[in-house]
Amino acid sequence: MAVRAIAAALDDPLDDAQRRPIVRHNLHDAIVSRVRDMIIEGTLAPGARIHEGHLGQELGVSRTPLREALKYLASEGLLELSPGRGAVVRKFLAKDVKDSLIVLANLESLAGELVCKNASDEDIAQIRKMHDEMLRHYAARDRLVYFKLNQSIHSAILRASGNSALADVHGVLQARLRRIRYIGNESAEKWAAAVADHEEMIAALEERNGKRLAKILAAHMDRTWDRVRDSI
Amino acid sequence: MAVRAIAAALDDPLDDAQRRPIVRHNLHDAIVSRVRDMIIEGTLAPGARIHEGHLGQELGVSRTPLREALKYLASEGLLELSPGRGAVVRKFLAKDVKDSLIVLANLESLAGELVCKNASDEDIAQIRKMHDEMLRHYAARDRLVYFKLNQSIHSAILRASGNSALADVHGVLQARLRRIRYIGNESAEKWAAAVADHEEMIAALEERNGKRLAKILAAHMDRTWDRVRDSI
DNA sequence: TGACAAAATTCTGTATGCAGCATATTTACG
DNA sequence: CGTAAATATGCTGCATACAGAATTTTGTCA
Numbered sequence: 001m002a003v004r005a006i007a008a009a010l011d012d013p014l015d016d017a018q019r020r021p022i023v024r025h026n027l028h029d030a031i032v033s034r035v036r037d038m039i040i041e042g043t044l045a046p047g048a049r050i051h052e053g054h055l056g057q058e059l060g061v062s063r064t065p066l067r068e069a070l071k072y073l074a075s076e077g078l079l080e081l082s083p084g085r086g087a088v089v090r091k092f093l094a095k096d097v098k099d100s101l102i103v104l105a106n107l108e109s110l111a112g113e114l115v116c117k118n119a120s121d122e123d124i125a126q127i128r129k130m131h132d133e134m135l136r137h138y139a140a141r142d143r144l145v146y147f148k149l150n151q152s153i154h155s156a157i158l159r160a161s162g163n164s165a166l167a168d169v170h171g172v173l174q175a176r177l178r179r180i181r182y183i184g185n186e187s188a189e190k191w192a193a194a195v196a197d198h199e200e201m202i203a204a205l206e207e208r209n210g211k212r213l214a215k216i217l218a219a220h221m222d223r224t225w226d227r228v229r230d231s232i
Numbered sequence: 233m234a235v236r237a238i239a240a241a242l243d244d245p246l247d248d249a250q251r252r253p254i255v256r257h258n259l260h261d262a263i264v265s266r267v268r269d270m271i272i273e274g275t276l277a278p279g280a281r282i283h284e285g286h287l288g289q290e291l292g293v294s295r296t297p298l299r300e301a302l303k304y305l306a307s308e309g310l311l312e313l314s315p316g317r318g319a320v321v322r323k324f325l326a327k328d329v330k331d332s333l334i335v336l337a338n339l340e341s342l343a344g345e346l347v348c349k350n351a352s353d354e355d356i357a358q359i360r361k362m363h364d365e366m367l368r369h370y371a372a373r374d375r376l377v378y379f380k381l382n383q384s385i386h387s388a389i390l391r392a393s394g395n396s397a398l399a400d401v402h403g404v405l406q407a408r409l410r411r412i413r414y415i416g417n418e419s420a421e422k423w424a425a426a427v428a429d430h431e432e433m434i435a436a437l438e439e440r441n442g443k444r445l446a447k448i449l450a451a452h453m454d455r456t457w458d459r460v461r462d463s464i
Numbered sequence: 465t466g467a468c469a470a471a472a473t474t475c476t477g478t479a480t481g482c483a484g485c486a487t488a489t490t491t492a493c494g
Numbered sequence: 495c496g497t498a499a500a501t502a503t504g505c506t507g508c509a510t511a512c513a514g515a516a517t518t519t520t521g522t523c524a
Binding site for chain 2: 506
């Protein structure tokens with residue numbers, strides 16, 4: 001199921017360094033995750049044409065399952081297919097990014113209201129745990145792990161909202177922007193502001209104040225635009 | 233690009249009777265549209281397992297491009313992939329439908345505000361044209377053409393909003409629900425109420441009253457739930 | 465030297481074949 | 495006669511091979 005695959009990848013977005021070899025069972029999912037990560041990390045640069053032969057060799061798989069994975073990713077919007085010319089890594093223009101952030105703000109806002117209604121206490125505790133861990137990595141200025149936890153928190157909120165369609169489309173948009181948000185350098189103040197947003201978030205969530213959480217999430221997304229606009 | 237393919241299919245959702253043969257150029261898109269239509273029309277029933285050999289033979293293509301199309305549709309959420317067992321037409325539970333409608337209401341609401349700001353006069357004139365034609369087919373009680381135009385109007389509003397990410401995710405959710413909305417029988421009164429909604433819609437659009445249009449679209453989507461809930 | 469045309473190369477698109485797994489059927493046994 | 499094991503069948507997953515389109519290279523002429 002699409003949702004699961006996306007959700008799984010969201011939990012483990014940017015694995016550092018070199019990759020474990022492709023697993024033998026469920027090759028499709030493995031290739032999809034790997035290529036998705038390569039796009040997000042920039043190994044496959046935006047606008048770059050994908051050479052099926054080379055990439056297949058690099059991953060140690062033949063062209064057939066690789067092509068299937070490429071079609072899958074094209075449907076997610078990470079690749080574009082031009083007939084006769086194969087797949088190209090999609091370039092996101094500034095407008096695409098801004099448009100996506102507007103939609104994300106809306107979706108997260110809705111999720112904020114729902115999660116306060118529908119989340120179990122364990123869900124919230126789990127999110128709080130991630131939040132605390134994220135704070136530790138903020139204190140250590142460990143940007144990569146911070147980023148991964150940040151994404152995981154947002155995904156967890158969406159999942160805990162109980163609306164899988166919502167989590168699904170959110171996952172697609174979040175995946176599209178992950179690279180840009182990752183490379184988007186934020187100054188110390190902006191980073192601090194983002195952390196402050198998260199503090200408010202978790203507070204609103206724990207008091208199950210849907211309206212407030214929705215507002216914070218939307219505003220948080222608005223500020224994200226300021227953080228990434230220069231890196232597009 | 234995913235968006236284009238979806239948008240194209242939205243314009244021509246349920247072509248009646250027998251199909252033109254698969255075109256030779258751009259086989260991928262052709263197969264994707266055809267299989268998507270077969271799912272929407274119910275030729276491929278929800279829960280049904282897809283037999284690659286048979287379906288390929290029926291469409292006159294080999295398994296390779298067919299499998300690629302199946303992965304693509306799985307990413308759209310119309311199919312589910314289970315390793316070793318191939319693709320199965322996704323079953324939408326009542327909750328899935330309701331969840332999707334909630335998200336759709338939100339997205340269309342946002343689109344309503346945007347379209348009043350961003351649409352060109354020609355865009356609006358075009359939508360008005362579709363609306364008038366839809367009314368003629370309502371008068372003739374031609375449910376199929378009415379349905380197609382209805383869907384096209386919603387898609388056109390989304391496209392005219394100028395936010396492609398928004399139109400994109402809307403397209404995915406709309407595609408998932410198309411079959412259910414199509415078979416959802418509405419009584420004469422409910423159908424009339426839907427038409428009345430559309431009248432209000434077009435009025436709000438023409439006076440570019442974003443708030444009003446957003447409200448109408450959201451309410452329209454809420455009522456859709458009543459129309460389809462029994463047919464799930 | 466630059467531009468155009470033709471040939472050669474490379475890459476994509478599709479079909480086919482085979483291995484392995486899942487399922488259906490048969491057979492053996494309680 | 496029912497249940498479980500064993501066998502047989504069928505289907506999916508993957509690799510490879512080939513045809514045709516796209517691109518690059520080479521050659522020729524102005």
